[in-house]
Structures are given as structure tokens and as C-alpha cells.
Amino acid sequence: xxxxxxxxxxxxxxxxxxxxxxxxxxxxxxxxxxxxxxxxxxxxxxxxxxxxxxxxxxxxxxxxxxxxxxxxxxxxxxxxxxxxxxxxxxxxxxxxxxxxxxxxxxxxxxxxxxxxxxxxxxxxxxxxxxxxxxxxxxxxxxxxxxxxxxxxxxxxxxxxxxxxxxxxxxxxxxxxxxxxxxxxxxxxxxxxxxxxxxxxxxxxxxxxxxxxxxxxxxxxxxxxxxxxxxxxxxxxxxxxxxxxxxxxxxxxxxxxxxxxxxxxxxxxxxxxxxxxxxxxxxxxxxxxxxxxxxxxxxxxxxxxxxxxxxxxxxxxxxxx
Amino acid sequence: xxxxxxxxxxxxxxxxxxxxxxxxxxxxxxxxxxxxxxxxxxxxxxxxxxxxxxxxxxxxxxxxxxxxxxxxxxxxxxxxxxxxxxxxxxxxxxxxxxxxxxxxxxxxxxxxxxxxxxxxxxxxxxxxxxxxxxxxxxxxxxxxxxxxxxxxxxxxxxxxxxxxxxxxxxxxxxxxxxxxxxxxxxxxxxxxxxxxxxxxxxxxxxxxxxxxxxxxxxxxxxxxxxxxxxxxxxxxxxxxxxxxxxxxxxxxxxxxxxxxxxxxxxxxxxxxxxxxxxxxxxxxxxxxxxxxxxxxxxxxxxxxxxxxxxxxxxxxxxxx
Amino acid sequence: xxxxxxxxxxxxxxxxxxxxxxxxxxxxxxxxxxxxxxxxxxxxxxxxxxxxxxxxxxxxxxxxxxxxxxxxxxxxxxxxxxxxxxxxxxxxxxxxxxxxxxxxxxxxxxxxxxxxxxxxxxxxxxxxxxxxxxxxxxxxxxxxxxxxxxxxxxxxxxxxxxxxxxxxxxxxxxxxxxxxxxxxxxxxxxxxxxxxxxxxxxxxxxxxxxxxxxxxxxxxxxxxxxxxxxxxxxxxxxxxxxxxxxxxxxxxxxxxxxxxxxxxxxxxxxxxxxxxxxxxxxxxxxxxxxxxxxxxxxxxxxxxxxxxxxxxxxxxxxxx
Numbered sequence: 001x002x003x004x005x006x007x008x009x010x011x012x013x014x015x016x017x018x019x020x021x022x023x024x025x026x027x028x029x030x031x032x033x034x035x036x037x038x039x040x041x042x043x044x045x046x047x048x049x050x051x052x053x054x055x056x057x058x059x060x061x062x063x064x065x066x067x068x069x070x071x072x073x074x075x076x077x078x079x080x081x082x083x084x085x086x087x088x089x090x091x092x093x094x095x096x097x098x099x100x101x102x103x104x105x106x107x108x109x110x111x112x113x114x115x116x117x118x119x120x121x122x123x124x125x126x127x128x129x130x131x132x133x134x135x136x137x138x139x140x141x142x143x144x145x146x147x148x149x150x151x152x153x154x155x156x157x158x159x160x161x162x163x164x165x166x167x168x169x170x171x172x173x174x175x176x177x178x179x180x181x182x183x184x185x186x187x188x189x190x191x192x193x194x195x196x197x198x199x200x201x202x203x204x205x206x207x208x209x210x211x212x213x214x215x216x217x218x219x220x221x222x223x224x225x226x227x228x229x230x231x232x233x234x235x236x237x238x239x240x241x242x243x244x245x246x247x248x249x250x251x252x253x254x255x256x257x258x259x260x261x262x263x264x265x266x267x268x269x270x271x272x273x274x275x276x277x278x279x280x281x282x283x284x285x286x287x288x289x290x291x292x293x294x295x296x297x298x299x300x301x302x303x304x305x306x307x308x309x310x311x312x313x314x315x316x317x318x319x320x
Numbered sequence: 321x322x323x324x325x326x327x328x329x330x331x332x333x334x335x336x337x338x339x340x341x342x343x344x345x346x347x348x349x350x351x352x353x354x355x356x357x358x359x360x361x362x363x364x365x366x367x368x369x370x371x372x373x374x375x376x377x378x379x380x381x382x383x384x385x386x387x388x389x390x391x392x393x394x395x396x397x398x399x400x401x402x403x404x405x406x407x408x409x410x411x412x413x414x415x416x417x418x419x420x421x422x423x424x425x426x427x428x429x430x431x432x433x434x435x436x437x438x439x440x441x442x443x444x445x446x447x448x449x450x451x452x453x454x455x456x457x458x459x460x461x462x463x464x465x466x467x468x469x470x471x472x473x474x475x476x477x478x479x480x481x482x483x484x485x486x487x488x489x490x491x492x493x494x495x496x497x498x499x500x501x502x503x504x505x506x507x508x509x510x511x512x513x514x515x516x517x518x519x520x521x522x523x524x525x526x527x528x529x530x531x532x533x534x535x536x537x538x539x540x541x542x543x544x545x546x547x548x549x550x551x552x553x554x555x556x557x558x559x560x561x562x563x564x565x566x567x568x569x570x571x572x573x574x575x576x577x578x579x580x581x582x583x584x585x586x587x588x589x590x591x592x593x594x595x596x597x598x599x600x601x602x603x604x605x606x607x608x609x610x611x612x613x614x615x616x617x618x619x620x621x622x623x624x625x626x627x628x629x630x631x632x633x634x635x636x637x638x639x640x
Numbered sequence: 641x642x643x644x645x646x647x648x649x650x651x652x653x654x655x656x657x658x659x660x661x662x663x664x665x666x667x668x669x670x671x672x673x674x675x676x677x678x679x680x681x682x683x684x685x686x687x688x689x690x691x692x693x694x695x696x697x698x699x700x701x702x703x704x705x706x707x708x709x710x711x712x713x714x715x716x717x718x719x720x721x722x723x724x725x726x727x728x729x730x731x732x733x734x735x736x737x738x739x740x741x742x743x744x745x746x747x748x749x750x751x752x753x754x755x756x757x758x759x760x761x762x763x764x765x766x767x768x769x770x771x772x773x774x775x776x777x778x779x780x781x782x783x784x785x786x787x788x789x790x791x792x793x794x795x796x797x798x799x800x801x802x803x804x805x806x807x808x809x810x811x812x813x814x815x816x817x818x819x820x821x822x823x824x825x826x827x828x829x830x831x832x833x834x835x836x837x838x839x840x841x842x843x844x845x846x847x848x849x850x851x852x853x854x855x856x857x858x859x860x861x862x863x864x865x866x867x868x869x870x871x872x873x874x875x876x877x878x879x880x881x882x883x884x885x886x887x888x889x890x891x892x893x894x895x896x897x898x899x900x901x902x903x904x905x906x907x908x909x910x911x912x913x914x915x916x917x918x919x920x921x922x923x924x925x926x927x928x929x930x931x932x933x934x935x936x937x938x939x940x941x942x943x944x945x946x947x948x949x950x951x952x953x954x955x956x957x958x959x960x
Contacts, residue, residue, distance in 0.1 A: 028356065036668065038696065048395055048416070052386065052423050056358065059384055064699055066692065075688055084919040086818045091915035095927070095934070096688070099914065102939045103692050178406045274419065275411035279404040287415070294415070299422045348676065368715055368736070372706065372743050376678065379704055498726045594739065595731035599724040607735070614735070619742045 001315055003131060004308045005124075005140040006148055007191045013155065014196070020156050020300070020307035027060045027306070034063030034313050040104035041067045041141065044077075044126065045112040049274060049301055050141050050149065054108060057305035061313065066104070079129060093129045101134030106312055113144035113182050115246035121145065122211065137312050139305075145211070147184040150273050150297075151192035152304040157297045158198070158233055161269055167199060168232035173224065174204030175281040176255050177238035180246050185273050186239045187214040194218055203227035205250040211242050224255065229264045233293075235271040236282045257282040262291070269293050321635055323451060324628045325444075325460040326468055327511045333475065334516075340476050340620070340627040347380045347626070354383030354633050360424035361387045361461065364397075364446065365432040369594060369621055370461050370469065374428055377625035381633065386424070399449060413449045421454030426632055433464035433502050435566035441465065442531065457632050465531070467504040470593050470617075471512035472624035477617045478518070478553055481589055487519055488552035493544065494524030495601040496575050497558035500566050505593050506559045507534035514538055523547035525570040531562050544575065549584045553613075555591040556602045577602040582611070589613050641955055643771060644948045645764075645780040646788055647831045653795065654836070660796050660940070660947040667700045667946070674703030674953050680744035681707045681781065684717075684766065685752040689914060689941055690781050690789065694748055697945035701953065706744070719769060733769045741774030746952055753784035753822050755886035761785065762851065777952050779945075785851070787824040790913050790937075791832035792944040797937045798838070798873055801909055807839060808872035813864065814844030815921040816895050817878035820886050825913050826879045827854035834858055843867035845890040851882050864895065869904045873933075875911040876922045897922040902931070909933050 007013060023029065039058050041051060051067060058065035070077065077096055078089035085092065100107055109130050113121035120126075127143040140148055162168045170193050172186060186202075187210060193200045194217035202210065203221045221227045228234060236257050241247045256279070262268045270282065270291045278284055286292060327333060343349065359378050361371060371387060378385035390397065397416055398409035405412065420427055429450050433441035440446075447463040460468055482488045490513050492506060506522075507530060513520045514537035522530065523541045541547045548554060556577050561567045576599070582588045590602065590611045598604055606612060647653060663669065679698050681691060691707060698705035710717065717736055718729035725732065740747055749770050753761035760766075767783040780788055802808045810833050812826060826842075827850060833840045834857035842850065843861045861867045868874060876897050881887045896919070902908045910922065910931045918924055926932060 038699075040692070046395065048388070048390075048411075049419060052360070052388070052420075055386060056423060059358075066695060068688070068692070070688075075686065078918070082919070082924060085917040086920050090917075091688075092918050095914055095916060095918075098935050099689060099938045100692075102935060103696060103942070274415055276415060277405040277410075278398070278412050278415075279402070280406050284402060295418050295422060298419045302423070366715065368708070368710075368731075369739060372680070372708070372740075375706060376743060379678075594735055596735060597725040597730075598718070598732050598735075599722070600726050604722060615738050615742060618739045622743070 001311050003138045004148060004312065005127060005138065005143065006146050007151070007188070007195045010195060010197060013192065016152055016307045016311065017155055017159060019310060020152065020303040023060065023306045024300070024303045030310055031060060031062050033310060034058065034061035037105045037313055037316065038064045038066065039106040039108055039309065040100050041065055041108045042100065043067065043069045043110045043141070044071050045110050046071065047110055047141065049298055050110065053301035054141065054305045056302050057309055060306050061310055063309065079126060094133050097130045097133035098135065101136045104136060105316055106137050106139060106309070107134050108139040108141050109143070110141035111143055115180050115182065115240060118245040137315065139308060139312065142184050144182070145184055146188045146191070148188050149301065149304050149308065150185055151188040152308070153297055153300040154189060154235070154271060155192055155196055156300040156304060157271065157293050160296070161293060163232060163267065169230055170198050170200045170233045170235070171227050171231045172200065172202045172235045172237065173227065173257060174208050174255060175236045175238050175257055176251050176253060177277060177281060180240040180248055181238045183210060183239045183242060186210055186237050189235055190214045190218050201227045205252065205255065207241055207244060207249045208239065209243060210239070225261065228261055228268070231265045231268045233271055234262070234265070234268050237272065238281055256280060257286060259283065259285050271297060274298055321631050323458045324468060324632065325447060325458065325463065326466050327471070327508070327515045330515055330517060333512065336472055336627045336631065337475055337479055339630060340472065340623040343380065343626045344620070344623045350630055351380060351382050353630060354378065354381035357425045357633055357636065358384045358386065359426040359428055359629065360420050361385055361428045362420065363387065363389045363430045363461070364391050365430050366391065367430055367461065369618055370430065373621035374461065374625045376622050377629055380626050381629055383629065399446060414453050417450045417453035418455065421456045424456060425636055426457050426459060426629070427454050428459040428461050430461035431463055435500050435502065435560060438565040457635065459628060459632065462504050464502065465504055466508045466511070468508050469621065469624050469628065470505055471508040472628070473617055473620040474509060474555070474591060475512055475516055476620040476624060477591065477613050480616070481613060483552060483587065489550055490518050490520045490553045490555070491547050491551045492520065492522045492555045492557065493547065493577060494528050494575060495556045495558050495577060496571050496573060497597060497601060500560040500568055501558045503530060503559045503562060506530055506557050509555055510534045510538050521547045525572065525575065527561055527564065527569045528559065529563060530559070545581065548581055548588070551585045551588045553591055554582070554585070554588050557593065558601055576600060577606060579603065579605050591617060594618055641951050643778045644788060644952065645767060645778065645783065646786050647791070647828070647835045650835055650837060653832065656792055656947045656951065657795055657799060659950060660792065660943040663700065663946045664940070664943045670950055671700060671702050673950060674698065674701035677745045677953055677956065678704045678706065679746040679748055679949065680740050681705055681748045682740065683707065683709045683750045683781070684711050685750050686711065687750055687781065689938055690750065693941035694781065694945045696942050697949055700946050701950055703949065719766060734773045737770045737773035738775065741776045744776060745956055746777050746779060746949070747774050748779040748781050750781035751783055755820050755822065755880060758885040777955065779948060779952065782824050784822070785824055786828045788828050789941065789944050789948065790825055791828040792948070793937055793940040794829060794875070794911060795832055795836055796940040796944060797911065797933050800936070801933060803872060803907065809870055810838050810840045810873045810875070811867055811871045812840065812842045812875045812877065813867065813897060814848050814895060815876045815878050815897055816891050816893060817917060817921060820880040820888055821878045823850060823879045823882060826850055826877050829875055829877070830854045830858050841867045845892065845895065847881055847884060847889045848879065849883060850879070865901065868901055868908070871905045871908045873911055874902070874905070874908050877912065878921055896920060897926060899923065899925050911937060914938055
């Protein structure tokens, strides 16, 4: 594994999942592995869980993690090739990424989509510019189109809570939000859930179809109540339209998930990546009740990041 | 000691004071005690001394301290139960505090008062929401109504500089300021000074009475010159009105402390928690002269925090 | 070496240069030297390279580095003696610097010039206030008039790439920029290059003469093409006027360095401290071609800072 920016294979997914569970059982078991290795955590957008869980994961491995909030710290990056830099941007990605690659063994990058430049977003332009110019392994801390560390944490959570005797039924359901939200969590959750061999239904209002390259193998539905029936895991998430790019097409409150929606799903656990808009995306009763796995997901972010960083350190030091 | 948010007893106060003095004599004496323990320092308001002294205290103990400036890093928290989150706040305290409790062994929280919602402030609402939902021990880094780490540092300073043969006379005097300032430092200084067995006079213009629950056992006076006579320690501090909540009632420059005020107090040392508005709260001549203990107080912030964190680590690991 | 704020002597410069090269060969060779020593990195202005390279340098030595972004973290400092602090500034430099001196063994300070108060800038007022009131050794992370860590890194780069058989010819050439830029990098580059015994030509449009106290021993020219002929190292840098203080006098694009300018300088390597305005200061072709040393300079920032911190730790512990 050179970079960690997406789901690659069921084999690698299972290897990372099992390593994460081993770290959860004993977080400091490899606390010398990362000594002398530095990971630079570059945030072009704000973060709480991702930043803290990644720093903790690095600490567990003895690595040095350093956080750069480039959004806040006044360092507007120029992304366009050949730009005449006589405007607001102070440094070209070419130069900044190369410097960071000189300073760190691994770069971890958060770069949200614009939601108005579909081509730039769907090619994951900013993340790939960092990969191209830094010359070091890159971990995605959520890019324009994927959030693989969240998805790995979600798969750990599903593995921990899955029914013993049968294949779990997993549902990803769209929920309302007041803002236009990226597709990254939904895309990655679909990519990983199908990739790890689970049965997935994605349900949303018409017009909210995700980029089909992430949803192959999933069942797409517009019927919320039917989709939820007998679900084991219900992942609630808003996203803006993909076809009518970045637009909010629906604010129908009937899509806000409540206990009533789960009346025919006695086993259903609910999942959300957080932060969550309470009583907009889903109800307090669900978040505060026994069905909720959201805190378990957040906790598992640590071990997901730890498994990924550990595997990358092995690659750096030539261990396969 | 589960949480550290206020003065609890003279016994505990003396235990912390003596431990702090031991750390001052040998800061690294327990440098393995905190290994593998993490403290999350959550700032909802800015900080210099508190942030740095707490991080240093943690380093001395081998703990991992992580700073989250939630005010700056764009993470507006919803505090109200049952809120429909369709406005500016991006995450509910319930969820954020629980996540932080999952990530850290101890949380240290700075949460200033609103100064316009008296009920919310006087119940220390934000601090208690963190305590309620995080599920881990909490250290106050200054709450709406108390600043106990400052007060412990102040008691260390008084213990180091007190006259040998007699009980010291301690005076807390109100001083002018251009802004409406919280009551936390004044409340805690009164609570700790009386609690530790010292004689305390609080002097201020009429209308600036503090919440009486913090001033029991202190003498309240409106006569500045009389109160200062024969003082050993004069603590200068502004606060806004408590009864006429959050208001500025007096800007009379005669309350700005100067050398002239101390003409009948040859032994008086002056104290201030910093930052100080020079030549508004008190004069340059006092701050720059031999009476000043302000730098000693600032230095003692390290050992106050170290004593508290050390005692909390003992609690975490089952040592009483 | 008590403070590190400027070029002092060729002896010290060579000692630091050789130590830096030794650290580059083996970054962790002194990884216990700084244990228990703390450096506070105080940024009154934003930073990427300087912050990260200084933190890495400290880590290599086992030191604890702590970053305070005082520009961002809402802590406006009062600089004037005797100020009545009834305006926006929240703390006097006297008090803040003394506190920081209590908390850290070494302070590293970034304080840019105003570019409108020439007297304050040319006396390096803010840096000297920190030195005066902190009471601890100070490292300049770029002051109003000098950037010595950059210059030491530049000298390392020149030493690594210099021709074997002859003295290198070094040229510092002014380049256009859209903003009024400080003189610190140009001043220090001149001071160090001449001080280390190199032949230096400084070329710029008329009116852009630097403060002569930094350029003694250098040849000053207004003829770009003639100056560049047979150059070995061409340092490209914008600065605002010094005599007509802080003004932009020239925007002539012919001063933007391109490959064409170097047609008679086959050996010329180009240098820049970064961040660079591409296609404003110099062309993409130069930055992306084989002549460019800019990434090597950035990398050498680590070892420059490491040599300086290491030498200061020796001073702290009484080793000469």
C-alpha cells in the first residue's frame, strides 16, 4: 500500500480491519514501530474527529504527528498549472507540496470539494496535486470524493456489531440538511460496504443518485420505508445532488430518520459519521437510544487510522 | 478527586499546594507517571498562560496534551437540549463531549460566561454539559464562575511569600477596566483564600458585590484606603457587576491602584492573574517594582496544573 | 552564542554550517541533547517552512517545541512603554515576554516589520522588546530586518553546490511582486554571503538600494544582464524600497527572471526562500528546471535550525 486514498481490495480491507481490531485490544502493542517517522496532517478544511484520532493513532505508534491548518493559518494555495501568481494565492501547490514532502515521511491531507466545479472535484484534483508533487505516501483525511478512514472505521463497527448467524442488511439513507454537503462519506461507505462483501441498499429522493462509479453492486431505491425493513445497520447521511451538481433538491422532513421509521426493523442499529444535525438529519431519540453506534464509530476512527499508518510505516521501511 | 472545578476542602487544598511545591523543586520527579495518559485541552475562549502552563505540566508528567481551539477552529457547539439544529451550530455538545471523552483520559475545558445570561452562567452550564456528557474527569481551565488553577497558583504564591510570624492580611480590590469582565478569578480567589484559612477583605465600589456564595467568610468593604492598610497581599482585579449582571457601573480612575494607595502598607505585595491593562487597573510603577508577584504567580501556574493532573492520574489508576 | 538574531562572525558561521551538515548526514545524532529543554515558537505573523522546520529540528534534538500563533490566537500585544492600555491591546510585551521567559528555556520569535514605521522597523523594536523582557536566549524566526535561519540554510546550500575549483560568483537580484515585501531576507542574505567570504553582486532597479549597513562589501548594480553573466548562484527576491520606505517603485516585468536572462550563465543555479510568486518573480521554467535549488534550501532549513538550537542548548548548559 503506497497511498491510502480509497478502497482497494477485500484482502487489503480485511487486513486493515483485523489490524485495527488488534490495536483496539492493545493500542500500544506497536509503540516503537513509528519512532523517527513523521506524519504531516494538512487541513485545508476544519476537523475535530479526524485530526484528534489521527494524532492519537500516530502517538500510539510512536510517530511524530504535526498539524497544519492551512485554511486558518493564512496560506492560500495556487492550484492551477502555469498560473501567473499576481492575485491572492501566496504559494503554488507544486512548491508547498514538495516542501512538505521534504519535511515529512507521510502526508495526510484533508481537501473538501468545491461543490461548484464538478470536473475538479470528481478528479480529486487537490489530493492528486499533493500526491503528484509531494513525492511521499499520502493518506486521505477526506478528499473531494472519498473519506476512506471514516469508511474503515465504519467497517470495524459493522464487524463488531454484526449478527452472528446471517449476513447483515446494510442501508444507507439520505437525510435532510440545511447546507450543501459533499458526497465523500456516502461514496466511500458504498464503495467499502459493497467491497467488503455486504448487501447494501442506498435509499434517497429522486435526483440524489450518487456518482455510479461508487455504487456498483448496491441496490438503489426511492422507497424509504421499504428499504429500511429488516435492516441491521442504517447509515444516515446527507449529501447534495450529484447530477444537478452541488444543489439542494429536497428538504422534505419525512426523510429525517425517527424511531417510527424503524418500527419494522427491531434489530436495526443506526450509524452516522458525525457531526450530526440533531432533529434535522435524525431524531434525538435515535441518537440517544440503544440503537446508536455513533460513538463506537468515532472511537474506531483511532484504530482505523492506526492500522493505516502502521501499514504505511511498514511500506516505508520495506516490510510488505 | 474526580473533577477539579472548584475549591473542595482545606485538606485537599493543602495536599495540592504541597505537591505543587514539590514539583517546583523538582519538575521531572514524576516524569513517568502520566505515560500513556492523554489530556485534551478544549478552549472555547483564547488563552496564553493557561494553555502553555497546562501543556508544560502535562509534559513534566510524561502525559500527552493536545490543544483544541474550538473557538478558532470553526466548531460552533449547540448547547440546548432538544434543539432542532437548522442554524449555525454544527455539533451538539452531547455528541462532541462524548467523542472527546472517548479520545481522552482527562478533559480540560475553558468556557467563559456569556455575561448576558445570568442563569446559564451561574449554573456553569457549559462546563457541566461537558462533565455530563464526556464521562471522563474534567479540569476547569476557567469556567463561567471559577478559575481554580489560577487560585491554586495564587495560594502557592501566598504560601511562598507570607510573613513568618503572623497571619497574612489579604485584600482583593476591584479595579477599573474598559470591558465587561467575568467574575471567575475574583470568585475563586475569595473561595480559596478563605478556604485555606486566610483573613480576606474584598473592597469595591457599591454595586460590585460578588455572588455571596463565593465570599462567605470574607469582609466586604467600600473603603479602599482603609482596606489596604497593613495589607500583606493586595490582589487587583476587575469584574463586572453581578447584581446588575454583566454591567460596567464604575470607571472611576481613583480605583486604579498606585503606589500612593500603599503608603500605609509597607509590606504589601501586589498580585494579578494577568493579562493586565497597565495604567488602567494598576500603575506601571507597581507592576515594575519590588512589590510585584505577578511573574511568580504566572510561573506557579505550571506547578498548580502539574499537581492537579498528577492527582487526577492517581485517581484514574486507582491510587487514592 | 547567547541569542541568534544575525550574522556574527565567519568563525561562528562556519561552525554552524559544519554542524548543520553533520546533522543532515545523521539527523538523530544528538537526540538526547535537548531532553528537558523547551523552546517556545512565537509567531506574530504566519509561517509554514519556518514553523515546521524549527519543530522538526527541536524534535531531532529531543527538545519540546511549542507553537503560539499570537497573530491568530487573539492576543494583541502592547509595545509602547508607559501606555495607558484602554484600547485594543490586551497585554503588554513586558508582561507577556516575561511570562514566556518563565515558561521556556529558549524563545523563537517571528515579528515582521510594519513597513510604515521606519524607525521602529530598523531598530528591530519588537524583537528587542522580547529580548529585553523575556530574560532568555532568543532565536529570530525572521524579524523586521533579518532572517538569519534562512540565510544559514542558504549558506549550507551554497556550500553543498559550489564549484570545486574556483570562488563562486553570487548574485542577489530584485524581482517584481504585487505586494510591499520586507527587506529581511535580502538584508540577511547579503550580510551572510559577504560575511562568509563570497563575492556578491546585488542588482536592482534604481531606488531599491537596501540599508547600506547590510550591503557593505557587496557590489551594487542596476544592470541586470551584466550582473548575471557567469553567475554561479542567482538569488531572486523582491523587496520594497528602503529609502522611500515600504513603497513599490517598479513593476517592470523585465525584472522577472527567466531562462533567457541566464543565457550567458551556463552554471547558474537559482535560489529563492519561498513562498514564491510564480511567473511574477521568476518563471515556471526556472523553478521546475535543473537550475533550481529552492527545495534544497527548504530542506536545509531543518538543519540550520537544528545547528542553532543545538548550539544554544550547549550555551544553556554551560558548554562553549
